[in-house]
Amino acid sequence: MRHETVDTLNRKADKAELGFWLYLMTDVIIFASLFATYLVLRNNTAGGPSAADLFEPRYAFVETLILLTSSFTCGIAAIAFKFGKKQLGLGLLMATIVLGTAFLTLELLEFGTLVREGHSWQASAFLSAFFTLVGTHGFHILIGLIWAAVTGGYIMSNGLTRNAVRKFTLFSLFWHFLDVVWIFLFTIVYLLGELS
Amino acid sequence: MKSERSFKSWVSLYVFGFGTSLVLSVASYLCVTQGWFGDASALAALMLLVLATAQLAVQSVCFLHLGTNPRSVFKTHTFIFTLSMLLIIVVGSLWIMQNLDYRMGMSPDEMNDYMYEQNKKGF
CATH class of the missing domain: 1.20.5 (Single alpha-helices involved in coiled-coils or other helix-helix interfaces)
Structure with missing residues (x-):
């Protein structure tokens, strides 16, 4: 078993995937720190509104469905590319980008509404922690969208080379990871916030 | 792949x-x-x-x-390790801050009395 494991790692794609995976694991630690900060500070509203007053679960639920669907289309796109189905893969990648952009737009609209109503990150420790946590996730989504567009362009101009498939596998890993982080954002920030 | x-x-x-x-x-x-x-x-x-x-x-x-086959076993191991780090960070922070909050959650006069009592015990 051990010998077999080392043997498969000799493949370039597997090595790249493990290296990228280790980066994602360090990202988990960043999000863990931000979640811990948010959980500690969430009741320190400085007399302002709390999570239950500010957030609309229905709005966050729509965002959840959009991101989950984009994670799904991205996964199917990765398989399609693996099996050489270029057109199907590109179509699904386009769907992923559209859904990801919709998600980011909804998030920025929510931020805009909060700031306009005077609940910006300066208002309280709770809001500082909220904007840092959700904003960091949103920033990752933005980077993911740029990455998706670049990889899509690469596949369109260079065709489905082995390298292109490997690059796309890493992107799909990143995108699925962001959806997993969002599950906990949705649960802890929006749903648990509504309970208390 | x-x-x-x-x-x-x-x-x-x-x-x-x-x-x-x-x-x-x-x-x-x-x-x-x-x-x-x-x-x-x-x-x-x-x-x-x-x-x-x-x-x-x-x-x-x-x-x-993630799984136990040779191609993903390293990912699974690092994932489980990272999850344990995550739990230490999140649960540990909550525990410490809750404890601090509990100990600091008194009026200035109460705090004075408390510190006075503690000082009488010596270090």
Whole structure:
């Protein structure tokens, strides 16, 4: 078993995937720190509104469905590319980008509404922690969208080379990871916030 | 990335993961908006965390392809290690800050008396 494991790692794609995976694991630690900060500070509203007053679960639920669907289309796109189905893969990648952009737009609209109503990150420790946590996730989504567009362009101009498939596998890993982080954002920030 | 699985079996794995995640998301949303647990908010919070963890498990297997086969075993090991780090960071922070809050949560006069008592004990 051990010998077999080392043997498969000799493949370039597997090595790249493990290296990228280790980066994602360090990202988990960043999000863990931000979640811990948010959980500690969430009741320190400085007399302002709390999570239950500010957030609309229905709005966050729509965002959840959009991101989950984009994670799904991205996964199917990765398989399609693996099996050489270029057109199907590109179509699904386009769907992923559209859904990801919709998600980011909804998030920025929510931020805009909060700031306009005077609940910006300066208002309280709770809001500082909220904007840092959700904003960091949103920033990752933005980077993911740029990455998706670049990889899509690469596949369109260079065709489905082995390298292109490997690059796309890493992107799909990143995108699925962001959806997993969002599950906990949705649960802890929006749903648990509504309970208390 | 050649694999033994056929295209169809990959797609059905993803459809299964997507469907299950969808059901779990809808369940946690309804749990809050329909007030399934009434006033028992601690129970509802526990339920939400269980649903989120279940979804984490489903997506880890179906989307992130964690498992025990030789091609993913390193990923699985580092993932479990990172999750334990995550729990230490989050639970540890909450524990320490709760404790601090409890100990500092008194009026200045009470704090003076408390410190006076503590000083009498000596270091």
